[in-house]
Amino acid sequence: xxxxxxxxxxxxxxxxxxxxxxxxxxxxxxxxxxxxxxxxxxxxxxxxxxxxxxxxxxxxxxxxxxxxxxxxxxxxxxxxxxxxxxxxxxxxxxxxxxxxxxxxxxxxxxxxxxxxxxxxxxxxxxxxxxxxxxxxxxxxxxxxxxxxxxxxxxxxxxxxxxxxxxxxxxxxxxxxxxxxxxxxxxxxxxxxxxxxxxxxxxxxxxxxxxxxxxxxxxxxxxxxxxxxxxxxxxxxxxxxxxxxxxxxxxxxxxxxxx
Numbered sequence: 714x715x716x717x718x719x720x721x722x723x724x725x726x727x728x729x730x731x732x733x734x735x736x737x738x739x740x741x742x743x744x745x746x747x748x749x750x751x752x753x754x755x756x757x758x759x760x761x762x763x764x765x766x767x768x769x770x771x772x773x774x775x776x777x778x779x780x781x782x783x784x785x786x787x788x789x790x791x792x793x794x795x796x797x798x799x800x801x802x803x804x805x806x807x808x809x810x811x812x813x814x815x816x817x818x819x820x821x822x823x824x825x826x827x828x829x830x831x832x833x834x835x836x837x838x839x840x841x842x843x844x845x846x847x848x849x850x851x852x853x854x855x856x857x858x859x860x861x862x863x864x865x866x867x868x869x870x871x872x873x874x875x876x877x878x879x880x881x882x883x884x885x886x887x888x889x890x891x892x893x894x895x896x897x898x899x900x901x902x903x904x905x906x907x908x909x910x911x912x913x914x915x916x917x918x919x920x921x922x923x924x925x926x927x928x929x930x931x932x933x934x935x936x937x938x939x940x941x942x943x944x945x946x947x948x949x950x951x952x953x954x955x956x957x958x959x960x961x962x963x964x965x966x967x968x969x970x971x
Contacts, residue, residue, distance in 0.1 A: 720769065720872045724864060725758055728830055735759050735792065737828030737859065738873025739820065739840065741813055742772065742881045747916070748899065748906035748925045749889050750798040751809065753816040754881030756873045757793040757828045765872035766790055772868075772875075772882035780883050787876045794877075795823030796884045805928040813839045818858065831859050834867040834874055896922050 725736045735757050743751040766786035768779060775783075788794055797819025799812035807815070817840045821827065831840055838861045867874040886905055893901035898919050900911045906924075916925070917932040925931060 718870075720765065720771075720868075720870050720875045722758070722762065722764065722872050724832065724867070724871045725762075725873055728832065728862065729760050733828075733830040735826065735828045735830075736873060737821070737824070737831045738867070738871055738875075738877045739817060739831050740772075740834050740868050740874050740878035740881060741816065741839075742878065742885050743906070744809060744813065745908075746906035746926075747908055747912065747929060747931060748801060748901065748922075749892065750800050750885065751804065751812050751816050752796060752798050752881045752885035752888075753813060753820045754796045754877035754879070754884070755794065755817070755820045755824055755828075755831070756787065756791045756876040756880065757824055757826050758873050759792050762790070762792065765876060769872055769876050769879065770869075772878040775879070777886065780879050783876075783879050784883055787880060791876070793824040793826035794880060795820040795825070796880055797821070797823055798885070798888070801924050801926045804926050808928075810839050811842075814842050814858075821858070828859050831861045832867055832871060832874055833861055833863045834865075834871075834878075836863055836865060838863055892924060896924065 725738070728736050736759075737755045737757045739753060739755045741751060741753045743749060766783060766789075768775075768783060769787065772780055797816040799816040799819070803815060804812040817831075821831075833840060840858050840861050842858065864871065864874075868878050869875070889901045889905040893899070899906075899915045899922075900909070903909070904912045906912070913932050921927065921931050
């Protein structure tokens, strides 16, 4: 199998040549999960930024230990960085797209540097808010987001977006592992809140908890529903035969990031 090419700063440099001095690469994780927050990371770079730290890739292509080892180098490399979250309750209140917008604005606030342009993965601009209302209106002064440029597969080809995905993934995974201790029935330390078979079976057997997205289609609660054996944690090292993050396990998976 051909190894995917490393992301570069080519797109970021092209935007800087157009006059956008600070480019904020932004990416989200947790959109497709049944429980827990959606999380958005942003990595801001100016014209002085050098090549990304060695090994930076889209977070789905990296094993957990490698993602975690990249956090400190990414933070040192970036002009500024931030991570923001929107809770399951907020997703239920305003919908997942508006919740992504809320998390993205929180990430920008956390970065404390306003980029001149935000580079988003995909075709859809979910950061620009057509009308600030509801929970979005609770943000201080409801600041207008920077202009947005979208690019398909930006998480694969743009270093700033790939780095943002790593920061977001590591932080959200840590949240879900911590929450697994409070709600052990669902195996979140393995599936991170995604629709893995063990998680679905536990939902059917025990019903949802307060951290599930109640507005989503969840398995119906069935008392005494059989729950399969609890899955083991995924391998923590990139050893021969170890699964890569994002690949499906029979009983659970590290989770896609959309």
